[in-house]
Amino acid sequence: MQFFLNITLGGIATGMIVAAVALGLVLIFRATNIVNFAQGAMAMMTTYIAYAVLHKGSGYWLAFVVALATGLLFGALTQVVLIRPLQGKSPLNAIIVTFGFLIFLEGLAGAIWGSQTRTFPAPFSEAGQKIGNTQIAFSPFDVFVVLAVLALMILMLVLFRGTDLGLRMRAVAFAPETARLLGVRVRPLLTLGWALSAAAGVLAALLVVPTSSLTPNFMDVILIYGFTAAVVGGLDSPVGALVGGLATGLSLAYVGGYLGGSLEPMAALALVIVSLMIRPEGLFARPAPRRV
Amino acid sequence: MKRFSLHSARRRARLYATGVVACAVVGTMALTASGPANAASVSTPGVTATSISLGATEPLTGVAANYNDIAPAMKAVFAWANAHGGVNGRQINLTIDDDQYTPSITATMTHQLVLQNNIFADVGSLGTPTQLQVQPYLNGLKVPQLFILSGCNCWSSSKYPYSSGLQTPYTVDGKILGSYVAKNFSGEKVGYFTQDDEFGFDAIKGLNMEIKGSSVVSKQTYVASTAAYVAGLQSQVAALQASGAKVVVLAAIPPFVGLFATTAATLGYTPQLVIDGVAGDPSAIGAPAALTTPAPNGQALLNGAITEAGGAFEDQTSNPWVRVATKLLTKYDSEVAKNGITGDELTGFNLGYLVYQALKAAGKNLTRQGLLNAIAADGKNFANSGFVPYSYSSTVHFGFEGEQLYKMSATATPITLPTGTFMGVTPVGPVYYTSPGAGPVKVWHSAQDKVPASLSSTA
Amino acid sequence: MGELRKKAQGLAAKPWFRMPRQPMLRHLSYAAVAVVFLYFLTQKLSAFNDYEVGEIAFYVVALAGLTLLTGVNGQISLGHGGFMAVGGFTLALLVEHTKWNVVPELAIAIVTSALVGALIGIPATRLRGPYLAGMTLMVALGLPYLTNQYDSFFGGDQGLTTPQPIGPASINPEQWLAWIQLACALIVLILLGNLLRSRFGRSFRAVRDDEIAASLAGIHVARTKVIAFMVSAGCAGLAGALLALSAGGVNSAEFPLSISIYLLAGMVIGGTGSLMGVWWGAILIVYLPTSWAPSLANHFHVNSQVSANLAVIIFGLVLVVGMLVAPGGIQGALRWVAVRVGAYFSPDGVPNMKLSLQEAPTDRAVHDSESVTQADKPGV
The missing domain is CATH 3.40.50.2300 (Response regulator)
Structure with a gap:
């Protein structure tokens, strides 16, 4: 029973981090209709910068803020330099460009910082808590993870559902020409979408790095799982991303716990295939007629 | 009419483009092609009157790139040897190739070392899956595959007599x-x-x-x-x-x-x-x-x-082996000079010194079989920085067993x-x-090998 | 000047030699020239260069399949290394358990990976760009785990050995292997070249350009996509089996994600959709990581950390810059130059290429287009 409880709690903590990545992907997809494969690598670069700030002797929270700010800037720059020229081209081009950017950044990080593993601290204790006589696998840091990701999701919901800005961002993503005709200034909105998404990616990276350690490719697999979560939930839905993240985290935990750790990546693949077979647009996406 | 000529222009364009591809293929080949092996070395590949050519494949990049400081340290030991007259009058040239810890790349790089760099032996290459990939190839051509950095039991097998490991199994x-x-x-x-x-x-x-x-x-x-x-x-x-x-x-x-x-x-x-x-x-x-x-x-x-x-930690500066390794590598390995010695670099030092001793023991008339014989006969007596002597013999191809x-x-x-x-x-x-067999675990009573005077006086 | 040009135009107007119009015949005559050329090339080269030529050949096979899938059919795969693994392991298992000749072994490797391709391709028909890209990426990451999970069958990390085929004693083994691999490459190029000119090829393109229009025109969209996926996966499987012959064995570490990335970059640099361009991509994949990047690093005296990552950085740049600046790749650029050079000597003077290339392909000569519509469609 304790085993079940522990792997469930572990699955929830993992799921929340996966959800943060998925939220970042959803944010860009909603804003610019592109899946950003470089999101993890961009966050990885930013985490190295946070690491440098930490080792300059600054506290954790300063590094945290610096990382988020750098992430915003990095996202905006990426959109302006790499993505803007692709407007109106086949979506395949954007996939190849963001994927190439991922490879490039990982090589660059390896060239600058080397490939050795670095440890990155957590802001709160990672030790599980005792409730009565049983120790449960949920640490103060896990609480922070859950709260941070929930906050991110609520912010996104408010942005898209409750503000004029969010509405305009969605209009720009799905009908840029119409939006332009209606007088929406398209370019800055797209840039903003990328900046926010990159920041969400950075948050995920900062939440996962205390457990996984810092290397140039530490975000690879979490990006894959984040993608799984986004597909399960529907690339268009923040709530879907959260639910998809939890579903992914728990599936991985149960498959790992009861069937063997080496099957986890296959479990994620199976989850994607099954959910696409049942509901190709994702669980929470509103079905949209395909544009001709 | 106009249409047609346009299209034939296009067709011709395609032919030209095909031609350019062909020329480029030839050009690339010609650029990277290498001449046949040095004529003087027909008797023993990779050995001339003045030089020995060795090769190693290492994960300089990729998932195991944290081990990329071992081979440069080995090379530094050869630089030390070369600066002091080489081994039996020959300079040691080591080619280090990056295999990214990917067996297919190991295969390519090892083919290159054997077919193009014409190496005498493959020494100190790293990794179990990577070296398993080329074990049949190297043994088939009777190229020594020595002192592999892996503790797999597979390096000491009568099926592959040209292979040997260094790490404790x-x-x-x-x-x-x-x-x-x-x-x-x-x-x-x-x-x-x-x-x-x-x-x-x-x-x-x-x-x-x-x-x-x-x-x-x-x-x-x-x-x-x-x-x-x-x-x-x-x-x-x-x-x-x-x-x-x-x-x-x-x-x-x-x-x-x-x-x-x-x-x-x-x-x-x-x-x-x-x-x-x-x-x-x-x-x-x-x-x-x-x-x-x-x-x-x-x-x-x-x-x-x-x-x-298996040996002293790099920070145990009172240990004579750590001292001599640090001194030598500081002189010949720019990475150590800059950042100090790591455990991997200590391993690389030990590896380089092992290769040096083996080549020396094989004598002036260097052949591949001669080298294997020398290791089988003298391997136990080669000095090392570990706590136990090497186990090499005609049947045991493991380095450390303690x-x-x-x-x-x-x-x-x-x-x-x-x-x-x-x-x-x-x-x-x-x-x-x-x-690795059925025998009991025994206590080793003797002290660590002494640093040979020839090494400590010249490092 | 005017004289020369007139003379040249006179020559161009009366071609001394005309390639056969029938596609199969034309492709065979290309191949015949290639066979003669490659025979002398492999004779001339050293054993290691022959080995590299063989590597180029199997990457040509894999890239041809990928470029068909992405450039012609508009589906993307970030995980073709996974299909290569299927082909490699199939060959190795056949070597382990049978005493067959290498030809049926290669054929079965193709069939097996095509079937696995169908398995992936069927759910993939419901997916559009980013979903499909992510899913194929997961295939590439996930498949090697299966070999670890059933290690008694797949030989675990040690993997299975695939000895190099030995030919007649007078031919050195590297050359013999290169011939086998080159033969496969040429056969694949001929067959794919014909396929593209067939009804299937046209429906591949129609589906890429507009699925709804294609289905209105009576094309079974899902079936077309699955067939494209199977053909592409079969090519990758053949390439993986040929890679296994070069490497001497297969194991789970042999087909890392980086192979899939290399393939994607190779496709982009050659020119997405171009069957001739794949040679460029294959040359890049073989020489960049093992030869060019190290020499470049040596030349500029960069530290080992930078040199270790140089190839990866260049591959990334190829993907990003290639897509942004030259989506037609090297082959597209060559064609651009060649068309202008050719037009200079044509009686009608310099044509308005932009217009003519965007015209709908109504004439046979355009349908013969070897490489697929790169110029027609800059966005892949």
Whole structure:
């Protein structure tokens, strides 16, 4: 029973981090209709910068803020330099460009910082808590993870559902020409979408790095799982991303716990295939007629 | 009419483009093509009156790139040898190729070393899957594949007489750790956490020879790729916890030992850790020196962990081998000059000096078979920085077969490196040695080899 | 000047040699020239260069399949290394358990990976760009785990050995292997070249350009996509089997994600959709990581950390810059130049290429287009 409880709690903590990545992907997809494969690598670069700030002797929270700010800037720059020229081209081009950017950044990080593993601290204790006589696998840091990701999701919901800005961002993503005709200034909105998404990616990276350690490719697999979560939930839905993240985290935990750790990546693949077979647009996406 | 001519222009354009492709293929070939082997070396490939050409494939990049400082240290030893007259009057040239720890690239690079660089021998190449990939090829051509940096049992086999390993076989690691566990934690429930490949399998073989099967309550594995990272090791560690194991033996690479400790801390699981020598260096695991809060990476659990090492740690500056290696490498390896010596560089030093001694013992009339004969005859007497002598003989192709046990300790003198300050270690008990076969684990009584005067006076 | 040009135009107006119009015949005559050329090339080169030529050949096979899938059919795969693994392991298992000749072994490797391709391709027909890209990426990451999970069958990390085929004693083994691999490459190029000119080829393109229009025109969209996926996966499987012959064995570490990335970059640099361009991509994949990047690093005296990552950085740059600046790749650029050079000598003077290339392909000569519509469609 304790085993079940522990792997469930572990699955929830993992799921929340996966959800943060998925939220970042959803944010860009909603804003610019592109899946950003470089999101993890961009966050990885930013985490190295946070690491440098930490080792300059600054506290954790300063590094945290610096990382988020750098992430915003990095996202905006990426959109302006790499993505803007692709407007109106086949979506395949954007996939190849963001994927190439991922490879490039990982090589660059390896060239600058080397490939050795670095440890990155957590802001709160990672030790599980005792409730009565049983120790449960949920640490103060896990609480922070859950709260941070929930906050991110609520912010996104408010942005898209409750503000004029969010509405305009969605209009720009799905009908840029119409939006332009209606007088929406398209370019800055797209840039903003990328900046926010990159920041969400950075948050995920900062939440996962205390457990996984810092290397140039530490975000690879979490990006894959984040993608799984986004597909399960529907690339268009923040709530879907959260639910998809939890579903992914728990599936991985149960498959790992009861069937063997080496099957986890296959479990994620199976989850994607099954959910696409049942509901190709994702669980929470509103079905949209395909544009001709 | 106009249409047609346009299209024929296009068709012709396509033909031109095809022609350019063909020319480019030829050009590329011509540029990278190399002439036939040096005529003087027909008798023994890679050996001339004044030079010996050696090759190594190493993971300079990729998942195992943390080992990329070993080969440069080996090369530095050759630079030292070359500066002092070479070996039997010949200069040693080492070509280091990057195989990214990917077997198919190892195959390409090894073909290149043999067919193009015309090497005399492949020395000190790293990795189990990578070197297994080229073992049939090298042995088929009778190219020595010496002192492989891997503890697989597969390097000492009569089927492949041209291969030999350097690292302590994982089965020996397992036996020595197993005998310690059987003696010091008898009656306790034991769990295994091992890598899901030859490394883990061989280690378990050794552990099972020493630890009673009935006391092993859980065996968990992981796949050595970053894919397992994110979900953490939650499922494996929770299963060990649920089994009630009080002692956990880890045959895992350094990042996974660190991750194991972190995960165990989250679960509030505090077993006694016993760690295979592959991850025996606290600096490689990233075990910090001071127990600070907030506590990263389960350092409390690592405090008190038992581990093993085949030789002195690089920070043990009173050890004469560490002293001479640091001195020599500071002169000939720019990386050491800049950042100080690491454990890997100490390994590379030892490796380079082993190759040097073997070539020297093979004599002036150097042949591949002569080199193998020299190692079989004299290998036991080659000086090394480890705690036990080499085991090389005509039948045994393993280098080290002994280990010193250590305890990681937050109160020991910390290991200070440019990358940070890490937990120190204190020796536990005597040095043990054994073979990967059925024999018992024995105590090695003699002291470490002395540093030869010829080395200490010129380093 | 005017004289020369007139003379040249006179020559161009009366071609001394005309390639056969029938596609199969034309492709065979290309191949015949290639066979003669490659025969002398492999004779001339050293053993190691022959080995490299063989490597180029199997990457040509894999890239041809990928470029068909992405450039012609508009589906993307970030995980073709996974299909290569299927082909490699199939060959190795056949070597282990049978005493067959290498030809049926290669054929079965193709069939097996095509079937696995169908398995992936069927759910993939419901997916559009980013979903499909992510899913194929997961295939590439996930498949090697299966070989670890069933290690007694797949030989674990040690893997299975695939000895190099030995030919007649007078031919050195590297040359013999290169011939086998080159023969496969040429056969694949001929067959794919014909396929593209067939009804299937046209429906591949129609589906890429507009699925709804294609289905209105009576094309079974899902079936077309699955067939494209199977053909592409079969090519990758053949390439993986040929790689296994070069490497001497297969194991789970042999087909890392980086192979899939290399293939994608090779496709982009050659020119997405161009069957001739794949040679460029294959040359890049073989020489960049093992030869060019190290020499470049040596030349500029960068430290080992930078040199170790140089190839990866260049591959990334190829993907990003290639897509942004020259989506037609090297082959597209060559064609651009060649068309202008050719037009200079044509009686009608310099044509308005932009217009003519965007015209709907109504004439046979355009349908013969070897490489697929790169110029028609800059966005892949």
